[in-house]
Amino acid sequence: xxxxxxxxxxxxxxxxxxxxxxxxxxxxxxxxxxxxxxxxxxxxxxxxxxxxxxxxxxxxxxxxxxxxxxxxxxxxxxxxxxxxxxxxxxxxxxxxxxxxxxxxxxxxxxxxxxxxxxxxxxxxxxxxxxxxxxxxxxxxxxxxxxxxxxxxxxxxxxxxxxxxxxxxxxxxxxxxxxxxxxxxxxxxxxxxxxxxxxxxxxxxxxxxxxxxxxxxxxxxxxxxxxxxxxxxxxxxxxxxxxxxxxxxxxxxxxxxxxxxxxxxxxxxxxxxxxxxxxxxxxxxxxxxxxxxxxxxxxxxxxxxxxxxxxxxxxxxxxxxxxxxxxxxxxxxxxxxxxxxxxxxxxxxxxxxxxxxxxxxxxxxxxxxxxxxxxxxxxxxxxxxxxxxxxxxxxxxxxxxxxxxxxxxxxxxxxxxxxxxxxxxxxxxxxxxxxxxxxxxxxxxxxxxxxxxxxxxxxxxxxxxxxx
Ligand SMILES: Cc1cc2nc3c(=O)[nH]c(=O)nc-3n(C[C@H](O)[C@H](O)[C@H](O)COP(=O)(O)OP(=O)(O)OC[C@H]3O[C@@H](n4cnc5c(N)ncnc54)[C@H](O)[C@@H]3O)c2cc1C
Numbered sequence: 001x002x003x004x005x006x007x008x009x010x011x012x013x014x015x016x017x018x019x020x021x022x023x024x025x026x027x028x029x030x031x032x033x034x035x036x037x038x039x040x041x042x043x044x045x046x047x048x049x050x051x052x053x054x055x056x057x058x059x060x061x062x063x064x065x066x067x068x069x070x071x072x073x074x075x076x077x078x079x080x081x082x083x084x085x086x087x088x089x090x091x092x093x094x095x096x097x098x099x100x101x102x103x104x105x106x107x108x109x110x111x112x113x114x115x116x117x118x119x120x121x122x123x124x125x126x127x128x129x130x131x132x133x134x135x136x137x138x139x140x141x142x143x144x145x146x147x148x149x150x151x152x153x154x155x156x157x158x159x160x161x162x163x164x165x166x167x168x169x170x171x172x173x174x175x176x177x178x179x180x181x182x183x184x185x186x187x188x189x190x191x192x193x194x195x196x197x198x199x200x201x202x203x204x205x206x207x208x209x210x211x212x213x214x215x216x217x218x219x220x221x222x223x224x225x226x227x228x229x230x231x232x233x234x235x236x237x238x239x240x241x242x243x244x245x246x247x248x249x250x251x252x253x254x255x256x257x258x259x260x261x262x263x264x265x266x267x268x269x270x271x272x273x274x275x276x277x278x279x280x281x282x283x284x285x286x287x288x289x290x291x292x293x294x295x296x297x298x299x300x301x302x303x304x305x306x307x308x309x310x311x312x313x314x315x316x317x318x319x320x321x322x323x324x325x326x327x328x329x330x331x332x333x334x335x336x337x338x339x340x341x342x343x344x345x346x347x348x349x350x351x352x353x354x355x356x357x358x359x360x361x362x363x364x365x366x367x368x369x370x371x372x373x374x375x376x377x378x379x380x381x382x383x384x385x386x387x388x389x390x391x392x393x394x395x396x397x398x399x400x401x402x403x404x405x406x407x408x409x410x411x412x413x414x415x416x417x418x419x420x421x422x423x424x425x426x427x428x429x430x431x432x433x434x435x436x437x438x439x440x441x442x443x444x445x446x447x448x449x450x451x452x453x454x455x456x457x458x459x460x461x462x463x464x465x466x467x
Contacts, residue, residue, distance in 0.1 A: 101125075
């Protein structure tokens with residue numbers, strides 16, 4: 001029996017797509033940067049079916065591409081163009097297996113959409129704190145496999161910090177049941193950590209036990225204009241100190257990004273009364289202090305006195321809070337119609353954040369003098385989405401032709417500050433060459449050894465992360 005017949009037997013005819021038109025949504029990346037070709041898309045409904053699919057592929061050494069919500073920004077979930085890879089989509093595995101309020105955990109299928117987990121936690125007066133722009137379509141298995149970050153890392157940590165247990169189908173088809181819900185377990189190597197952030201190269205995550213936290217009863221959001229990027233870092237420290245660490249998010253937003261959102265999001269009104277080069281979105285959360293608007297005002301006043309805040313808007317309703325957050329969340333989409341953008345997902349020590357943007361702007365200007373600098377993101381974690389955009393009068397393809405040159409100088413600057421070339425999106429295909437350039441050889445060697453030990457035939461997402 002050939003592989004396609006075997007797979008059809010395992011998942012049934014409704015669980016396999018073979019027609020190119022039906023596979024279209026699975027082979028194109030969100031930004032259209034990577035377009036691949038697959039031999040088939042399989043959609044198993046259980047861990048046992050995943051294991052049987054992997055066993056069948058392993059016996060014929062057929063390459064597999066695990067896919068969650070396909071919102072990856074680095075091409076990790078897209079096959080190459082040869083057409084010999086099988087996409088394994090977790091889309092039909094979306095059961096929340098258990099919500100244990102007293103243990104503060106949820107046990108879930110890997111194909112659960114992130115927003116559905118947030119909702120399930122809220123139903124028991126808790127939160128699942130991973131908040132990212134793609135939460136309506138990305139899946140927890142994809143979040144785990146990319147160790148996703150988002151806007152609340154400052155307070156709650158990355159996805160890695162939210163995972164207590166994992167269930168993984170290994171490259172030979174064995175099921176590893178590591179679904180512990182323990183917060184303490186010192187019994188040797190913490191194996192789940194290998195699969196978190198592995199981008200599907202070591203196995204297929206089919207289930208997870210994740211943490212929930214008490215739901216903050218009160219939240220306050222403000223948008224403050226600041227005189228410089230350095231002032232944002234000063235303000236971050238001021239706000240954390242004055243609030244007793246109740247800052248749950250702090251994001252930096254340049255004027256150019258607000259203008260793009262106003263231009264491209266229908267009926268979007270600029271929340272700032274005047275135009276300033278830089279602003280920060282600040283969110284405070286608490287379960288005990290009802291008067292967070294008073295606290296926000298006190299912090300902002302201290303910021304005015306120290307001349308690190310020059311203007312501010314405090315949201316006075318939930319609708320206004322949502323409006324300010326909407327501004328932040330629409331930035332990625334609003335860049336699309338503005339032409340070519342060379343994306344970077346950099347992290348540096350928070351104290352070097354301003355130096356990084358200044359030095360990167362100078363270096364990129366030497367390559368493309370009139371480029372438009374769009375730098376925004378999670379300043380609280382030292383993570384900036386540094387996206388130099390094409391000059392208005394330049395051809396898009398001509399501009400994107402500078403991608404490698406621009407990225408090289410940007411990454412060089414980040415690494416010179418002991419920063420990272422991928423803070424939260426992963427490596428995928430986009431950065432696999434850079435990984436070898438910037439990671440110490442000993443780390444690359446260790447990663448290859450782990451890969452070889454778990455996946456000797458290299459069938460799990462080949463060519464991604466490690467080349
Ligand atoms: C508008 C927008 C905003 C975003 N904002 C953020 C942000 O703030 N922070 C952030 O970190 N990311 C962000 N992202 C990137 C992306 O959403 C995350 O990387 C997300 O975690 C990917 O989840 P996914 O289910 O879409 O995974 P996919 O894109 O399907 O896959 C990502 C990688 O994981 C592997 N994979 C997927 N599922 C599994 C599985 N079950 N087992 C093994 N491997 C698997 C794939 O092979 C691939 O290598 C954003 C993306 C968009 C489009």
